[in-house]
Amino acid sequence: xxxxxxxxxxxxxxxxxxxxxxxxxxxxxxxxxxxxxxxxxxxxxxxxxxxxxxxxxxxxxxxxxxxxxxxxxxxxxxxxxxxxxxxxxxxxxxxxxxxxxxxxxxxxxxxxxxxxxxxxxxxxxxxxxxxxxxxxxxxxxxxxxxxxxxxxxxxxxxxxxxxxxxxxxxxxxxxxxxxxxxxxxxxxxxxxxxxxxxxxxxxxxxxxxxxxxxxxxxxxxxxxxxxxxxxxxxxxxxxxxxxxxxxxxxxxxxxxxxxxxxxxxxxxxxxxxxxxxxxxxxxxxxxxxxxxxxxxxxxxxxxxxxxxxxxxxxxxxxxxxxxxxxxxxxxxxxxxxxx
DNA sequence: CCAGTATATAGTAAACGCCG
DNA sequence: CGGCGTTTACTATATACTGG
Numbered sequence: 001x002x003x004x005x006x007x008x009x010x011x012x013x014x015x016x017x018x019x020x021x022x023x024x025x026x027x028x029x030x031x032x033x034x035x036x037x038x039x040x041x042x043x044x045x046x047x048x049x050x051x052x053x054x055x056x057x058x059x060x061x062x063x064x065x066x067x068x069x070x071x072x073x074x075x076x077x078x079x080x081x082x083x084x085x086x087x088x089x090x091x092x093x094x095x096x097x098x099x100x101x102x103x104x105x106x107x108x109x110x111x112x113x114x115x116x117x118x119x120x121x122x123x124x125x126x127x128x129x130x131x132x133x134x135x136x137x138x139x140x141x142x143x144x145x146x147x148x149x150x151x152x153x154x155x156x157x158x159x160x161x162x163x164x165x166x167x168x169x170x171x172x173x174x175x176x177x178x179x180x181x182x183x184x185x186x187x188x189x190x191x192x193x194x195x196x197x198x199x200x201x202x203x204x205x206x207x208x209x210x211x212x213x214x215x216x217x218x219x220x221x222x223x224x225x226x227x228x229x230x231x232x233x234x235x236x237x238x239x240x241x242x243x244x245x246x247x248x249x250x251x252x253x254x255x256x257x258x259x260x261x262x263x264x265x266x267x268x269x270x271x272x273x274x275x276x277x278x279x280x281x282x283x284x285x286x287x288x289x290x291x292x293x294x295x296x297x298x299x300x301x302x303x304x305x306x307x308x309x310x311x312x313x314x315x316x317x318x319x320x321x322x323x324x325x326x327x328x329x330x331x332x333x334x335x336x337x338x339x
Numbered sequence: 340c341c342a343g344t345a346t347a348t349a350g351t352a353a354a355c356g357c358c359g
Numbered sequence: 360c361g362g363c364g365t366t367t368a369c370t371a372t373a374t375a376c377t378g379g
Binding site: 087198 | 347348349350351352353354355356357358359
């Protein structure tokens with residue numbers, strides 16, 4: 001069904017409601033990508049086609065001609081709808097993808113193309129030499145309204161303005177401070193001086209975190225690293241690309257944004273020598289021991305720089321699954337520090 | 340104890356991506 | 360195609376380390 005019927009999103013949603021259909025959405029993991037590559041290669045060999053033939057098949061506008069191809073490829077990934085595979089593969093195989101930074105000449109070319117053609121991104125793509133979605137992103141995120149846009153450090157006033165706007169949109173509506181927000185409109189209400197991504201990152205990583213920590217910036221501690229490693233470990237994923245970062249924090253350990261946690265994970269991962277050639281499992285084995293056996297420097301000189309140490313006990317005893325012998329040692333370490 | 344240097348972190352920007 | 364989210368790269372600054 002998923003692999004054979006082309007359903008758009010609303011049709012899918014309806015099937016979920018009426019038929020109890022289950023399907024997977026969201027970012028494709030590294031494992032799924034590998035499965036897709038294998039399936040495509042198998043198809044190519046079985047039909048004795050060239051890479052070029054495959055590319056033609058992927059990008060042909062004649063949906064009927066590629067029907068068997070898309071069905072077979074889709075069946076190689078679990079619970080993905082054929083429509084999602086179609087879009088994903090076309091992006092992945094796009095000849096103009098991944099060209100890196102835009103140079104000023106390209107920006108000029110894009111401005112000119114938009115002025116001439118309006119927002120016809122496929123046509124613009126041909127003129128500029130970047131994929132249609134790259135052109136659209138570059139335009140809407142960076143070029144449009146660029147004269148208004150500010151970059152660099154935020155002033156106190158800007159931070160207060162953002163806090164006020166977000167508070168109006170969340171707390172004053174009876175919502176959580178870190179609930180979903182339409183960042184496009186926040187950006188608009190900031191007078192376009194800051195873009196949607198600027199506003200979002202500034203809020204989730206900095207201002208919101210600071211408020212949750214009673215007004216002062218929290219510092220990343222060894223305990224946080226410990227919790228992060230063990231949370232990831234408890235997910236039992238095969239690869240870190242399968243982690244849903246939004247689901248990591250819980251009610252007692254929620255001061256760090258998903259974005260921050262991902263970044264922390266990345267640097268932690270890179271700190272392991274030879275991580276590039278390791279499986280996720282091997283990496284976790286190393287990190288589990290590394291983060292469990294390296295206690296924070298005793299009566300840490302670190303704690304002096306920590307303006308306002310938050311209560312560590314609440315955080316620790318909130319992780320019932322993760323205590324065991326390691327958990328209890330973490331409690332001891334941290335309880336002696338603040339107070 | 341200090342200066343000089345290596346390393347970690349925070350803040351920012353932007354590429355990359357999925358959904359309806 | 361417009362909407363928004365996620366992941367990674369870059370860089371300035373803070374912190375740790377080292378030899379003198």
